[in-house]
Amino acid sequence: MSMDAVFRALADPTRRQLLDSLCARNGQTLNALCEHMDMTRQAVTKHLAILEEANLVTTMRRGREKEHYLNPVPINEIAERWIGKFERHRLKALSDLKQRLEREEP
Amino acid sequence: MSMDAVFRALADPTRRQLLDSLCARNGQTLNALCEHMDMTRQAVTKHLAILEEANLVTTMRRGREKEHYLNPVPINEIAERWIGKFERHRLKALSDLKQRLEREEP
């Protein structure tokens, strides 16, 4: 589960919308997810495949339907491992910015 | 400062590496940033422009050099406004996943 795949998956607004939709109602089928979207089913399928590859969505075949479940773990890992690093330097970076702005407009 | 620009900016590993570099040493010039990168200066310039557009990096012209400063605010906002939403549904989503796996492999 590469972090790169997660970042790339999150880069597209349609895919974030799909995650939102699953966040609102988990376990939706492909067709259910398509109803909110303004594109063909095949386009949605491709987006879901990318989300699956990033391990952000897990699926289960249930007869002729396919249920989609949100996996919150990768998002959580990004929050902890990646964003956390910047949080640790946040005050320092902000004071750098402040100093810069003060020098810029005296 | 659209959140979409931030997500797209973060999607590229080179740009995340640039943010890492600025996190390690803030205020680097273009040439300094280029030294760590395995591509031409012009390519780095383009990446930095995207980071600037997402407001993740702010610059200051200092004579013939250009200093680059990390702006942690957009990352912080993503953490709070976007990731927070999924955090709130995290336990629910995880139990959904658990149930799904139990049904799948009995």
Next chain:
DNA sequence: TTGACATGCAACCAAATGGTTGCATATTAA
């Protein structure tokens, strides 16, 4: 003032991306 250095701009290119259409397959229900 002149040469070296730091950056900017623009054209160009290959590959990836996001979308489409058309058809195939598999499952359910009448």
Next chain:
DNA sequence: TTAATATGCAACCATTTGGTTGCATGTCAA
């Protein structure tokens, strides 16, 4: 069994993306 439904696969296309090269501009230092 057959028709409708849910999804899968593949070819195709336009646009975006990430990179290059070549040259221009602006600033510092000898």
